Amino acid sequence: MTSKGLEGVVAAETTLSKVFGEEGRLVYAGYEIEDLAANASFEEVCWLLWNGELPTTEQLEQLSAELSAAASIDDRIIDILRLAPADTHPMATLRTAASALGFYDPEAEDMSDAANRRKAVRITARIPTITAAIDRVRKGLEPIEPDPSLRLGGNFLYMLTGQAPDGLGARIVDAALTLHAEHGLNASTFAARVTAATLADMHSAVTSAIGALKGPLHGGANERVMEMLQKIGSADQAEQWITAALERKEKIMGFGHRVYRTTDPRAPILRDLSGRLGSGADETPWLDISEKVVEVMRREMDARGKKIYPNVDFFSASVYYTIGIPTDLFTNVFAMARAAGWTAHVIEQLADNRLIRPKAEYKGPLGKKVVPIADRG
Ligand code: SDX
Numbered sequence: 001m002t003s004k005g006l007e008g009v010v011a012a013e014t015t016l017s018k019v020f021g022e023e024g025r026l027v028y029a030g031y032e033i034e035d036l037a038a039n040a041s042f043e044e045v046c047w048l049l050w051n052g053e054l055p056t057t058e059q060l061e062q063l064s065a066e067l068s069a070a071a072s073i074d075d076r077i078i079d080i081l082r083l084a085p086a087d088t089h090p091m092a093t094l095r096t097a098a099s100a101l102g103f104y105d106p107e108a109e110d111m112s113d114a115a116n117r118r119k120a121v122r123i124t125a126r127i128p129t130i131t132a133a134i135d136r137v138r139k140g141l142e143p144i145e146p147d148p149s150l151r152l153g154g155n156f157l158y159m160l161t162g163q164a165p166d167g168l169g170a171r172i173v174d175a176a177l178t179l180h181a182e183h184g185l186n187a188s189t190f191a192a193r194v195t196a197a198t199l200a201d202m203h204s205a206v207t208s209a210i211g212a213l214k215g216p217l218h219g220g221a222n223e224r225v226m227e228m229l230q231k232i233g234s235a236d237q238a239e240q241w242i243t244a245a246l247e248r249k250e251k252i253m254g255f256g257h258r259v260y261r262t263t264d265p266r267a268p269i270l271r272d273l274s275g276r277l278g279s280g281a282d283e284t285p286w287l288d289i290s291e292k293v294v295e296v297m298r299r300e301m302d303a304r305g306k307k308i309y310p311n312v313d314f315f316s317a318s319v320y321y322t323i324g325i326p327t328d329l330f331t332n333v334f335a336m337a338r339a340a341g342w343t344a345h346v347i348e349q350l351a352d353n354r355l356i357r358p359k360a361e362y363k364g365p366l367g368k369k370v371v372p373i374a375d376r377g
Pocket of ligand 1: 005182183185186187216217218219221250251252253254255256257258259306308311312313
């Protein structure tokens with residue numbers, strides 16, 4: 001029995017997260033996502049995913065020091081970024097640069113658990129630096145070296161703008177990274193596990209994942225949500241825009257999910273973060289448009305009997321835009337966070353590995369004979 005898109009297929013056991021699709025709950029290794037977003041840093045969540053428990057003070061200090069030490073990237077990676085045409089999509093540039101990290105990682109071909117754990121830290125530390133450098137290089141600016149005194153999320157904002165991030169901006173990016181860190185066998189994580197299960201290396205697995213995340217049905221949705229909000233332009237235009245798009249049978253980016261049959265629990269947290277970035281309609285125009293889109297979609301989907309609700313990508317768009325992150329970097333920010341989940345899943349896969357190789361149901365012809373090409377019509 002073929003399940004299109006592997007819908008409903010349980011392809012692995014994991015202790016990393018549980019997505020409660022009917023209830024709209026998300027748990028990372030025992031902790032509710034709301035609790036983690038409010039009370040743990042992204043670095044603590046990285047430790048949780050890599051080690052199965054939140055860190056002690058000493059363990060967090062150790063991890064933070066390792067992430068800071070690894071945050072700089074080899075100048076030859078910057079040279080590779082300079083080879084990309086200025087209009088290259090940043091996820092395409094990241095896909096290439098993340099792969100190239102393997103050139104200069106002395107443990108690239110070492111698939112031992114210890115080496116993979118060290119590479120998980122290095123890759124997670126470097127994706128923010130690469131992403132900020134992509135933006136600087138394409139603007140003809142020199143990349144900014146990471147500031148070892150800043151945590152990963154705030155350091156990204158600093159490397160992007162050259163300005164020390166304000167406390168609220170850094171706190172909000174940190175919470176957004178936590179919300180995007182892990183989500184079971186989503187398409188990009190599954191791509192990472194399939195790659196790792198062949199005993200290919202960690203950089204190959206992460207490169208596979210970046211390729212999968214780029215797609216608009218997955219991580220690429222947040223960029224398209226922002227483009228949609230900008231096309232809508234104001235809250236009073238949302239009704240007409242959304243209903244016309246649905247009439248054209250278009251999918252509304254940032255809505256729907258393969259597993260959630262109710263609102264994605266990450267969406268209201270991101271909605272509140274977006275609200276904290278400004279007060280009053282004049283400062284949160286994107287949030288006001290977003291709220292109206294949600295209202296119209298709720299009515300339209302209820303009328304169609306469809307359980308289509310906002311997902312993680314919907315409100316992350318207004319959060320990232322309001323913080324000043326360029327729209328076409330939104331999916332790179334998603335990758336910055338999900339690197340923790342991808343690498344944790346690779347480590348988990350290899351702890352009890354079996355090649356991942358489903359079957360396909362053949363629907364083509366049989367019994368055909370080769371005709372000489374001169375006689376083929
Ligand atoms: C992420 O898997 C994960 O965990 C992913 C993620 C993570 O943390 O890793 O949560 C992150 O990728 C979130 C999803 C981001 N993508 C989008 O926002 C793109 C828009 N969403 C859709 O493309 C869609 O909802 C998917 C891809 C997310 C899920 O699609 P499914 O499960 O394959 O469902 P489907 O496309 O078969 O749709 C079922 C029905 C269809 O209608 P009918 O043909 O049955 O009449 O629902 C409709 C669809 O047209 N539908 C939508 C819709 N999503 C589904 N209609 C309008 N707008 C939408 N967004």
